[in-house]
Amino acid sequence: MQSPVFEISITGSFYSLLLPEDIIKPFLEKNLRRVKAKASFKGKEFWFHGAIQKRNGKHYMMFGKRYQKELGVFPNDYFELQFFEDTSKYGVELPEEFEAVMLSDYEAYQIFESLTDGRKRGLIYAIARYKNQQTRIDKTLLLCENLKRGIRDPREMLKSL
Template sequence: MQSKVFEISVTGTYHALLLPEEIVLPFLEKNLKRVQAKATFKGKELTFHGAIQKRNGKYYMMFGKRYQKELGVFPNDYFQLQFFEDTSKYGVEMPEELDAVLKSDYEANEIFESFTPGKKRGIIYMILGYKNSQTRIDKSILVCENLKRGVRNNPELLKSF
């Protein structure tokens, strides 16, 4: 499933995109609140995962400063956006480093898989925040060790005890 390409701009100070109802309703009718999105601006392209949120009768999606900088857009710049059905397991791409560490640690993987989808995404995003592959490996190992110690608070998962 995919939407047509549509024009959009960043609105307000919340780094959000005000989404056209005709674009989001077909996804919501199929209970697809998380989508994969492709944004295009002046020859640059960015693919990301996001959630369709409803506030005050309108539909929004977060589009943070990191995405804005990567795409080269500023508030009030119009760019193209298209939605696709999100077929990823976690609603975000799993970093290969975390995936490998979880596959090698049965106990930590069982704990990770017992979490809510949002909690899993939070942990994945923590690891994705590191650019260097070796750092991602090190942090993934640390997260797994802390999960087995009983740590459940996301910021504390990255602390050495």
């Protein structure tokens, strides 16, 4: 499932996109609140995962500074956007290192799977932000150890004791 390509700009001070109802209606009818999106601007293309959120009777999607910088857009710029059904397991791209470490530690994997979907995504984002492959491995190993120790506070999960 995919939407047609449409033009959009950033609205408000919350770095969000006001989504056209006709574009998102098919996704909402299938109860698909998380989507994969492709943003295009002046020859640049950027893929990201996002959630369709409802506020004050209208639907929005967050499009933070990091996404704006990657695409090269400013709040007054119009750019193209297209939605696709998100078929990923967690609603976010999973770093290879994260997956490999989790598959090697079944106990930590089971604990990770027991977390809420949002908590899982947050931890995956936290690991994925590291550019160095070895750092992603080390942080995932640390996460596994902390999960097995019973640490559930997200601020503490990637810290050494």
